Amino acid sequence: MNAFQDNKSSTGNEKSTPDLNPPPYSEASQNPPPPFQQNHPTPAGYRPPIFPPLFGVYTSGYRHLSLALHKDSRPFLSLETHSGFSGKPSMILSNGTSTLATADFHSLSSKTDLSVGTFNCVMQSDGMFTANYPFEYIHDDGSREVFAWKRSHGAEVQSLRGAYHGYKLVRVKNGQVVAAWTKPGGPSVDKVGKIALMERGLGERWEVTAVMGALALLEKERQKRNNGVSAGTAVAFST
Template identity: 30%
Template sequence: MASSKTVEATAYAAPMDGMPPPPPYQETDNRTSAHPSAGPAPSYHAGEPSLGAGFTSSGGVRFPPTLNAYLQMAFTRTFHLGERKEAPSFAARMHSGFTKNPELVLYNGPSEKDPILATATHKSLWKSRATLITVPAREGVPHDTESQNVEMACHASFKHKTYTFTADVGVGKETRREEFEWRSSHGNEVRELDGYKWGWKLVRLSGEPLGSGGDRATRTSGSTSDGHEVVAVWAHNNSMSMTKAFKFQLMGSALNGMLGERGAALALISALRIWAIELNTAAASSSAASGAAGAAAAAG
């Protein structure tokens, strides 16, 4: 039976980016960050994750606590994100990567006519593993008067893969530079996404630790084994649905608004970018397997 990633890739032919196949999903939060500290963030208690009603930024953008990505069966590269298919919060569109358009565009509303909230694309043809994320300036939002460009780097080894980025997050005078890391995981935070067995979690490497870490049975909810806060999770849809593609959830300081509109937007656009990379990889693997099977049949 085809995997959910292969089903999604078949339903939505995203552009290829030449990424190698992803490694098996494993818990990777017991590693120590090799990246320099971005400096201490303002001290506050993030607390345990609460789904609540999400938050609305000072710029008027509402981020629900959870979002599903809904593909359209029509011939289009546009899909929607929302708590329910009938009430989308955001639209997103993928481009081929061979035009001037970014490969992924996230809109602040359910239509491509709405303002752009964030974009993501490969940094260059020679650095396909590096993603350039842009959060444009927001008119009428004093602390977002300048666009922010963020580079998300992929770090891969035989067993693990992570994606890291450093960005300015927060609200108003509380804006500060922080470091984040997407880690593949099959921990409790991912499992709570309607029973998903594996996925990714966004770890806030800067700021105050949430407890002392440890194994899953003893550590603080919403924290990693090395004591960092988990601020978002996402996973592929674990059913064979051809339209409901993946599920995303904000947590902790991203959900309660402490990371601001840009923090939430960066969490969402970076999750979508990794999801698109994995769809491309699954499509490439499926195509290669079909080609090999066809060649073997012809030879036989």
């Protein structure tokens, strides 16, 4: 008997050798580890923008319009239109609980009063035979700047894939196009137009003012078109 065997037999309570083999596969956890998720805390005071970069304007009932990403998506703002005899502004833009902006038309004039909170400005054609509608905007720092909605069939309007002609909003001081809108490219029962915001660094109040100006021009063209249809119908019945 060798020394190793003698030592093993002489120590009655020797420690057992640990089992270093892995557990059977059935004993191991078969659930995959949870995916890594990195939290991005929302900055204090952050508020998401009111408008997406591109959205549509749709009819949603008598004297009601809605703003939504698509025809079948949920509207994020609503628009009421009123006649001049109602005592209310011609157009009221709201989020369902509060008024964001109004537009008030003037009969026998191209003048439109735009109001966003306590800010007010006038949008009016700068000539009888021109399709330019300038307005002066006052920035938060008190500086003043003139913007103008101009009839166009340029790249900004064409990118909306609607009617051939539309309007673009231009910074008069440098010619930068900051927004655009157009009507549908063909007959549509419920779609009124499409609006794009191409500059997102001018503030929320400016965006509401720009969109309200676009909606006012869209509504004026819609009324003109409807009045033309009504006049044509009346002539047809009279003959």
